[in-house]
Amino acid sequence: xxxxxxxxxxxxxxxxxxxxxxxxxxxxxxxxxxxxxxxxxxxxxxxxxxxxxxxxxxxxxxxxxxxx
Numbered sequence: 001x002x003x004x005x006x007x008x009x010x011x012x013x014x015x016x017x018x019x020x021x022x023x024x025x026x027x028x029x030x031x032x033x034x035x036x037x038x039x040x041x042x043x044x045x046x047x048x049x050x051x052x053x054x055x056x057x058x059x060x061x062x063x064x065x066x067x068x
Contacts, residue, residue: 041066 039047045066049059 042063045054045059045062048054049056054062
């Protein structure tokens, strides 16, 4: 009669693989959120114009340079 090893077979190896995949997915999504949350140059320009830091003429001139 063979000894009973319970879950110490192929299941143990796949368990570590699943755990590793979960960790990699968490790190990926955390880094992805940081990248997407960075405002673009157009967003910053729009915010400065809305706050009254720059006038319409300067806004339009800078917008031309951003869109090139």
